[in-house]
Amino acid sequence: MATSTSASPDNPAVTRLARFSSLSTSDIESLHEAAREPQRLAAHVDILREEVPIAGGSIMLAGWACRLRLLADGRRQILSLLLPGDLIGVCRQKRAVATTSVVTLTSSIICSAPAPGEGGLAEAYAVSGALEELYLFRQITRLGRLSAEERIVDSLFEIQERLAAAGLAGTGSFPMPLTQELLADTLGLTAVHVNRTLQQLRRDGMIELGGGRASLLDPERLRLFVDHRPARVSLG
Amino acid sequence: MATSTSASPDNPAVTRLARFSSLSTSDIESLHEAAREPQRLAAHVDILREEVPIAGGSIMLAGWACRLRLLADGRRQILSLLLPGDLIGVCRQKRAVATTSVVTLTSSIICSAPAPGEGGLAEAYAVSGALEELYLFRQITRLGRLSAEERIVDSLFEIQERLAAAGLAGTGSFPMPLTQELLADTLGLTAVHVNRTLQQLRRDGMIELGGGRASLLDPERLRLFVDHRPARVSLG
DNA sequence: CGGCCGTTTGATGGAACTCAATCTACGTGG
């Protein structure tokens, strides 16, 4: 079992971050090095807890997680999804405290995030952070102005795009392990309404979804339907 | 006209950033220095345009602005508000591109943001960025899970808190120049419904709003009503 | 087999939207 150091050997973080800036050999090696101490987590386990100091940044190597906020009366909102290759809790301020909880949705593997230093890795972290902010902007627009149908299609677009960036989605179907209830908590809807809306979308031949996978049929039509623009945070 | 270098001489950015970390005299001086070349902008003027490269960071010195996103069919979502003392377009990645437009809502004054360097100013910028992210999380929760009444009260709380951090709000009423239509675009509602909801809140003796000012009556009751917790991104 | 989780279906209610129309305050120009 050779420990390869090539550009994208099964490590979604390397695949993803290498697209954001040119990483040096030692940058890539430090990512692989960190991945040699993986931490396996079951589903529904806290990675960060709101108000609790953050020990150090982490990287999602496998599985899905989410940032979420719970209201006093039990209402729940998933703020963002964390997919393989994403950074978690990488803060620049001293003595940082988690502003939201982060919880695994499926069984997952994480590792600690190497210190960015000053070079290509720092740039890649910066781009990753800017993209995370962009995804929050999109989420706000989804919740504020899109209908239930549009919210679902738009978020599937985004998931596909992000999985592809980590080397985990091609042109066909892609992994989508969220239950309808979790999808509802993400999209500001109820599980019942998500169910009915999904049926509508299936009837209309817009999407396939089931068995932990999804696919967007006729992506070009759907792209217009939800006015989806590619994510772009820097030139080149 | 002496050019004071004290901690908070009328410069909301100094007031705000000095609360985030201990700024050196030269940090403070560089902020004042930047403010000596103010740029006056009318209302409804673009500060950043989506997809356009960002020249350099700016600081809001006076007035209100917002990040916003327009959909192809004319729907509009205000993503976040930018108040005096806030940073605009401070990016860490190279050749950054604006991910959203930023537009003045009132006549405003901005100046360029001094380079953060490595010391207290960099820490203050980091805290400011973390807070901005926290406000996005809150906005997502508002839009996803709060009722119209709750959204309005919650956002007024946040505005008051942020104005206070810049030294622009005491315990009583505070500036609130947004029209009902802009409030609607912020909260994912229609102007008509905002109007009716405001009347309800006024009848219930929860808020006062009008003439460009607002106040929260019985803040403790309202704090429970919307489960509002103070913003906190680091220890101390 | 029985329990659980997730999905599905039905019936009903309500929060928020849509489409007007009216009202008010305010500034501007004749």
Next chain:
DNA sequence: CCACGTAGATTGAGTTCCATCAAACGGCCG
């Protein structure tokens, strides 16, 4: 000084989308 135009706030009636409550259904695992 007043007629006018405009932006913002307000009101009304009718509609739609989504929530709520409740129950049934299917697969999976112990």
